[in-house]
Amino acid sequence: MHINFPLLLVIAVAVTGLLALLDFIWFAPRRRRAMAAYEAGVEVTDAGTLERLNKEPLLVEYGKSFFPVLAVVLILRSFLVEPFQIPSGSMKPTLEIGDFILVNKFSYGIRLPVLETKIIPVGDPQRGDVMVFRYPNDPRINYIKRVVGLPGDVVRYADKQLFVNGTPVERELLRTVGDDEVPAGHPLQALATVDIYLEELGEASHEARYKRLSQTPAAHEWTVPDGHYFMIGDNRDNSNDSRYWSAPDMPRELWGMVPDNYIVGKAFAIWMHWPEPKLSNLPSFARAGLID
Template sequence: MSSLTAVLYGALVAYLGGWFLGFWTGNFSLLLFMLTVVTLVYWLAERFRFKPQREAAAVALEAQDAQRRAELARMGIQRVDGDVQEAKAKLLMQPWWLDWTAGLFPVILIVFVLRSFLFEPFKIPSGSMVPTLLVGDLILVNKFHYGVRLPVINKKIIDNNPVQRGDVMVFRYPADPRLDYIKRIVAIPGDEVAYLNQKLSINGQPVTTVAQGEHYDDDSLSYAPLFTEKLGDVEHQIRVDPRRGAYYGPEPKTFPFAQNCRYSPEGVVCKVPPGHYFALGDNRDNSQDSRFWGFVPDENIVGKAFFVWMNFGNLGRIGAFH
């Protein structure tokens, strides 16, 4: 078993190393699930086989010592050298391969449950959600807000709150589900959403915006107009760069339900299909979002982002956001 454990740890190190060096894209949910299963197997083996075997060996050692002392006592020898307690302690001690597998199971199980069903941490890697979220923000995502989903396969088993316009959502990138994206949901199933001449409309009604002056972005080292936008009950800030044109890549579009969208020099108009959502970045002119790669399927939802728990470069970023 020690050799098998060494092989498993070697495979884990190789997988993490290749992931870190960029040789492949890792799947942390699957990795955590596998670690939970493997350590559970070791924990069960320890509880029902290895530990009883060690305890039986310790009892047998004590019995042998007691029998030896009794025989010596019958021979008139009362003083006997030697103490089996140290040997007994060594017999009861977990070997390293159980300590680093079965011993880790409770911790890994807690992390697995918390991350899969309650809250998951993410790090903001780009400026697509500026000014709401900045590069380096460490955020928490509520995994049960929209319903309970099975880990790895992401199958919803219990429904909860519906997705609302204005929600900041983490989801699996439709073009490559191994990647997680974060955007703001601006349109829900059945909506007709239009982003024309840098103006957002939902079902023919312009979304209310109020100018807030200029915004400086540390990431792009540039100024751009800042607006307050209201989607449903959610009021948030967006950044719009009037120097950027409405170009969303070459035609034809090949994402699912691309026929629901009409592109023009002014922008794009889309009818959101059932079970899908239309997402935009708050940094409207520096965001790869639904205008480029299409709609977010419901089965790709990870959870609702709601809290910045750390930014090592700016502690003032800690707190809730809309």
């Protein structure tokens, strides 16, 4: 079950705001009139009676208390910065499972909450950006990948080499490490290794991970349609991204391409790492920093 938190937040702000407005227009004037009538009818006023007459209804009290807090959260979350937690290893080594990241919501334009309609264009995704978007096959789920192809680009992936518009993406082998995604006790665990490359994609320099023992997929080439973006995870052999599709009834060239109206924002920082949120396993801030 996926909870539509933005919709719930908008409803909460609307309800608490309505209660605050009703108090301003209706309930507060009634309380003031009741207090004035009481003070005019007695020679000596009783503080307890005045407090009772001026007491706000419980729902109004809660509404007025929560409205400013919820409104600020809605504005921050919808138009400025939204936090996310990384649930999978598809962006390793850039992002690890349990990383808590911050996403800039206005880098690619100001959008209305819930409707996700762009109302103020600010900028467009650039090649190399780490972007959060709504999964094309289920928009209730947020995905995070790296922007590889812009509208009109031709992207090719062959023999574990990425090409953009016919040019191979520049990369340099940094190190070879053991593959921590192979289960303990697996007969190939000792032989399973991963090559970590430094890749230059657009203005971004980032690390990408390639498994040596994984099967190399058949070479394929895609043309990115207008208004769409081609996304790939930095963990190249363990990422469900624009290279793959699972809906055979959909046009192959459109599956996995992220339309502009599915964009959530640009990931720009890791602020905490907490793979298992519980008291016995406290969060770490050692990975805090900007995202390449």
